[in-house]
Amino acid sequence: MEFVKLNNGIAMPILGYGVFQITPGESEHCVRDAITAGYRLIDTAQAYRNEGGVGAAVKGSGLPRDAFFITTNVWNSNAGYERAKVSIDESLRKLQTCYIDLLLIHQPVGDYLGTYQAMEEYYRAGKLRAIGVSNFKPGIFCKFAEQVDIKPMVNQVETHVFWQQRELRGVMAQYGTKLMAWAPLAEGRNYYFTNRTLASIGKRYEKTAAQVALRFLIQNGIIVIPKTVRRERMEENINVFDFHLTDEEMQAISALDRNETLFYWI
Numbered sequence: 001m002e003f004v005k006l007n008n009g010i011a012m013p014i015l016g017y018g019v020f021q022i023t024p025g026e027s028e029h030c031v032r033d034a035i036t037a038g039y040r041l042i043d044t045a046q047a048y049r050n051e052g053g054v055g056a057a058v059k060g061s062g063l064p065r066d067a068f069f070i071t072t073n074v075w076n077s078n079a080g081y082e083r084a085k086v087s088i089d090e091s092l093r094k095l096q097t098c099y100i101d102l103l104l105i106h107q108p109v110g111d112y113l114g115t116y117q118a119m120e121e122y123y124r125a126g127k128l129r130a131i132g133v134s135n136f137k138p139g140i141f142c143k144f145a146e147q148v149d150i151k152p153m154v155n156q157v158e159t160h161v162f163w164q165q166r167e168l169r170g171v172m173a174q175y176g177t178k179l180m181a182w183a184p185l186a187e188g189r190n191y192y193f194t195n196r197t198l199a200s201i202g203k204r205y206e207k208t209a210a211q212v213a214l215r216f217l218i219q220n221g222i223i224v225i226p227k228t229v230r231r232e233r234m235e236e237n238i239n240v241f242d243f244h245l246t247d248e249e250m251q252a253i254s255a256l257d258r259n260e261t262l263f264y265w266i
């Protein structure tokens with residue numbers, strides 16, 4: 001596993017396992033399978049209703065808590081200083097842990113400055129090792145980062161080969177904020193898994209289009225959290241550290257950028 005260093009000095013795995021759209025009932029065994037496949041970074045959210053399954057799988061793994069890097073997100077209905085605090089306590093309880101490695105504001109909705117104030121307080125108290133945001137576009141991110149005391153360590157946004165977030169990356173670099181890609185495989189949209197550029201580069205290394213796409217993001221220093229419920233795909237998606245894309249291959253994949261969302265609801 002490779003790691004990135006966040007702007008407060010802590011190390012975060014560059015690849016993890018996302019659990020969006022995994023039901024509460026399925027989540028414990030999926031996360032257990034992911035841990036067996038080697039994943040240590042797990043990304044959940046209050047809104048996914050599966051923090052309990054994540055907590056149970058981590059606890060049941062027999063590995064020490066500090067072997068893991070757990071990320072969760074404060075949902076919109078918990079925005080505001082007081083509500084956010086109650087919700088963080090609830091997340092800690094469901095995750096069966098006394099600290100969360102990275103807590104994000106899920107979306108810039110409601111009193112998110114109040115939410116962040118609560119997060120800064122929990123961060124200073126040692127209950128959060130890192131804090132940040134999600135779905136903050138360049139303008140709102142910049143305004144937010146100027147207003148807060150503790151600069152966000154991460155911004156998690158839609159990022160894949162068809163939307164490479166160049167403008168946002170430029171803005172975030174000023175604050176040392178790392179980009180974490182949600183939907184790094186674009187949930188398979190736009191014929192992702194049969195894309196000719198990705199597939200032909202993959203042939204050279206005996207890798208799939210998915211592996212080439214994840215490798216491209218990792219070589220750009222972007223944290224990725226692909227989701228799958230299938231064990232063989234968990235293994236496929238983590239098996240991206242034994243090859244290296246050349247500058248020419250990186251450029252060919254850079255050229256796939258359409259600079260727009262594939263998820264029109266955001």
Ligand SMILES: NC(=O)c1ccc[n+]([C@@H]2O[C@H](COP(=O)([O-])OP(=O)(O)OC[C@H]3O[C@@H](n4cnc5c(N)ncnc54)[C@H](OP(=O)(O)O)[C@@H]3O)[C@@H](O)[C@H]2O)c1
Nearest residue numbers: 018019020043134182183184185186187210226227228229
């Ligand atoms: N902060 C936010 O607003 C936000 C929004 C969306 C997502 N996220 C986070 O980002 C994570 C990843 O995003 P995502 O789940 O939306 O999409 P994704 O990881 O880009 O794609 C997941 C989809 O691709 C399939 N898949 C996975 N690996 C594959 C492979 N190697 N070959 C073929 N198909 C494969 C999965 O199907 P199977 O499961 O059937 O294998 C699933 O349908 C989420 O789980 C969540 O943690 C955050």
